[in-house]
Amino acid sequence: MTSCVTCTEATNLRYGPDPDPSVICLSTSSIAPIDAQSVVGIIDIEIDGQAATIDTIAVLPGTSRRGVGTALLNHAMQLLPSTVTSLDAWTRGDAGANAWYQKFGFRENFRYLHVYLASGDSLDGFAVPKPLSKPVTAFMHAGSEHEEHMRAAYHRVHVCRQYLLPVAGGA
Known part of the structure; x- marks a missing residue:
């Protein structure tokens, strides 16, 4: 199951005493689901006042049509400031x-x-x-x-x- 955490939390979860490789790493502008080996998707949204633009959304080849992009978009929508x-x-x-x-x-x-x-x-x-x-x-x-x-x-x-x-x- 994929969960959503900050990048610091992701690092701790991924490399701590009980590594959990299926976390989503959040930074100011991007979200990246991580599996045991690699980042499988990213979304980067730029916010300018009331407008926001998806600058990048991509999933690793071979992982398309598995809901990664949908999960990224849905989670990013929840993180948008109320002013957008x-x-x-x-x-x-x-x-x-x-x-x-x-x-x-x-x-x-x-x-x-x-x-x-x-x-x-x-x-x-x-x-x-x-x-x-x-x-x-x-x-x-x-x-x-x-x-x-x-x-x-x-x-x-x-x-x-x-x-x-x-x-x-x-x-």
């Missing part, structure tokens, strides 16, 4: 990640494109001041209304989505 009124997260085109956020009530709030200029992509439209040469690579943003055009011109185009979850006075 919204929690958001940003994703790309990963259908599983998008469905996971939607399952917890997150709704898409905004989207835009990440566009990468790579070898073989057209340099048409790039204006570069002298004495600089044309770009070799570039990373750009574009409005989602330009997706068809961007996909025709560039090999790497990703739809980025902001998901938003209202939080009623903290969770």
